[in-house]
Amino acid sequence: MIELAEVQKSYPMGGGERLPVLDIHAFALPAGKRWAIVGPSGTGKTTLLHLVAGILTPTAGNVRVAGTDLTSLRPAERDQFRARNIGYVFQSFNLLAAFTALENVMLAMQFSKVIPQHQHRARATELLQRVGLGHRLVHKPAQLSNGEQQRVAVARALANRPCLLLMDEPSAHLDTETAQRVTELVGELCAEGEVTLLVATHDPHLLESVDHVVEMQAINRVLARGAVV
Amino acid sequence: MTLVQIALRYLRARWFPNLLTAACVSLGVGLLVAVIVVARGVKEGLLLGTSPYEMIVGAKGSPTQVVLSTVFFLDVPTGNIPFHVFRLLKQHPRVTLLVPVNLGDSYKGFRIVGTTPDYFTPVFQLGRREHRLRVAQGHLFAKDFEAVVGATAAREAILTVGDQFLGIHGLEEGIGEQPDPAHRRQYTVVGILAPSSTAADRAIFTTMGSVWAVHGLPTAPLEELLTRGEGPPITALFLRAQSLMDLMLLATQLNGGPDAQAVFPGRIVDRLFTMFATGETIVEAIAFMVLIVAAITVSLSLFGATIERRREMATLRALGASPGTLVKLLLWESALISLLGTVAGFGLGRGAAYIASRIIETSSGIYVPVWQLSALEPAFLGAMALLGVLAGLIPGLTAYRMEVADHLVPLA
Structure with missing residues (x-):
């Protein structure tokens, strides 16, 4: 499902210097399982997820998702690939403030064009009902609690029936109980849709719900060199 | 979405x-x-207002003033032209329309215009749009001191058919001046014009004789004056001719003489x-x-x-x-x-x-x-x-x- 080969990511610092963030020799995750990637803050978890999602491109190396080399795609093609194949739940949810919960989910389908237009509303309603927000369809993000926003984000991420779901620190803004409920729900939904899950976290409670755990320190050679990320 | x-x-x-x-x-x-x-x-x-007339004959002076004063009743006229100019043009075989206009007094700021019923026949035209002067109530003036009032003038001066009013000399009498008794003649409203979107809406029309009489000039029916060959002066004449060549010849003739000038309103508007x-x-x-x-x-x-x-x-x-x-x-x-x-x-x-x-x-x-x-x-x-x-x-x-x-x- 996910293959990274000789992937490096660094950011320009000015004066021609670059700050290395990620250096992965080889990293591969097979499909159909729930994976967690763990490590303290600043170890490159979000950068890794962005690379896998095609939001970032590596400075060097190749990123393949579901057999497609993301580094060979043009930006618009990468956007389409992401929309069609990858669901992403951001740490800060990133719901669109001007739109209702229903519209936030529908918008994901709007850009991917995987689901026929006439099915968008029904699909979004069904997903929101599935995450327990059937009564909050017309509410805007500001009118929802953190836990509810998180669930809208999950519904949005699954709207296009992706083969891969990425979650970045899903428990960061939630209390333990809510985080646990969301995790269970995601687990169920991933199982139903045969979705591979990769969740970045440093929350030990979350780790119990996944099949495999990958340590950032084990794959990121930048950390091994003792560089501060 | x-x-x-x-x-x-x-x-x-x-x-x-x-x-x-x-x-x-x-x-x-x-x-x-x-x-x-x-x-x-x-x-x-401006084009619509001047559209029925190919030429205006007025006293020597500013041509712009002639057009503004006689067609739009703005400004004061440049003076008067002798009656024989009117007679000459009236008898001219190539002139198809000749409307005399006498300006003098006013009522509540609206010009009292002495003219003939011919004033109401031409069509004001601009593109496909046509405006006609039509009497909405009453009838056209037939005798001296009968008045036909433009739609706006009637509305603003609150005049209806049968009303009587006193004209004043010029457009307004000076503050503190005594009204000139000679000009305080009583007019009777016999007709109200329908709105025409022309300057006629803001004027009051009467016979040529009324204006002459107010100014103490000897008056008689226009036909009689024409037969007699002499009459009081006239402010201006609106004219149409059979061809452009006729107009040019008439203009040359009039402008060469001492009594009047020929003005082409289209040129003035330009x-x-x-x-x-x-x-x-x-x-x-x-x-x-x-x-x-x-x-x-x-x-x-x-x-x-x-x-x-x-x-x-x-x-x-x-x-x-x-x-x-x-x-x-x-x-x-x-x-x-x-x-x-x-x-x-x-x-x-x-x-x-x-x-x-x-x-x-x-x-x-x-x-x-x-x-x-x-x-x-x-x-x-x-x-x-x-x-x-x-x-x-x-x-x-x-x-x-x-x-x-x-x-x-x-x-x-």
Whole structure:
């Protein structure tokens, strides 16, 4: 499902210097399982997820998702690939403030064009009902609690029936109980849709719900060199 | 959801700044529309007012003054022409229409015009539009001191058929001066004209003899005076001839003599347009600059909104919207703000033009049509739409070049 080969990511610092963030020799995750990637803050978890999602491109190396080399795609093609194949739940949810919960989910389908237009509303309603927000369809993000926003984000991420779901620190803004409920729900939904899950976290409670755990320190050679990320 | 619906939703979310931006656009558009419409209206009003007459014969002096005083009842006449000029032209075989006009007194600021029933026969015409002078109530004057009142004059001076009124000398009597008793003659209203959108709306018409009598001149029926070969002076004559050549010959003959001058009203209107053209160009240039400022305001407002919404834009990208889609979204937002401003501006401009036309009509008697769509306006609407879309380019390019990942970092 996910293959990274000789992937490096660094950011320009000015004066021609670059700050290395990620250096992965080889990293591969097979499909159909729930994976967690763990490590303290600043170890490159979000950068890794962005690379896998095609939001970032590596400075060097190749990123393949579901057999497609993301580094060979043009930006618009990468956007389409992401929309069609990858669901992403951001740490800060990133719901669109001007739109209702229903519209936030529908918008994901709007850009991917995987689901026929006439099915968008029904699909979004069904997903929101599935995450327990059937009564909050017309509410805007500001009118929802953190836990509810998180669930809208999950519904949005699954709207296009992706083969891969990425979650970045899903428990960061939630209390333990809510985080646990969301995790269970995601687990169920991933199982139903045969979705591979990769969740970045440093929350030990979350780790119990996944099949495999990958340590950032084990794959990121930048950390091994003792560089501060 | 379509891209337009998404754009509308974002516009609604920031409705107040967007409304202010649209208001800026509407002011620019309104100013330009008002200038275009009023300038064209005044031009058409002058052309319409002079349309029935190919030539005006008046006393020597300023030709512009002759036209403004006799056709539009503005300004004072340049003087009078001897009766024999009228007789000469009346007997001229190539003259097809000859309308004498005597100006002198007034009532409540409305000119009392001595003339013949021929004054009411010509058709005022501009393009396909025709205006005729028609008696709506009563009948035309038949005897001296019978008056037919223009529609606006009747309304504003509160005159109806059967009313009597006293004329005053000139357009207004001097403050503290005693009214000239010779001019305090009583007129009886026998007819009210239907509104005609010409200067006739703001005048009171009577016989030639009434004006002569008020001024103490010996009077008799016009036919008798013509037979006799002599009569009192006349302010002006409106004339049509069989051909342009006839007009030119008559003009040469009249202008060569000491008694009168021939004026071609079309030329005078052209001269007036030329005089006003520079001022009109300057106002148009200012209005265009206001429009460009309005377009920059749209651009700045959207640029600010884009910066403010970087996270949302990045999220849209993460959801699969291509950089081009974001550009299109911002172009839609810009176009919709501009469209709203332009539509409101057209209404505002038309409203302002209507108010201006009323003021001009009230103060000058020149009918200013403002409701007809100008050929410039659709072109202008297109130009504004293009300008509006262009205003969205800079914010669009900002969104296009945005580094998505930079704006998806978790919130603290």
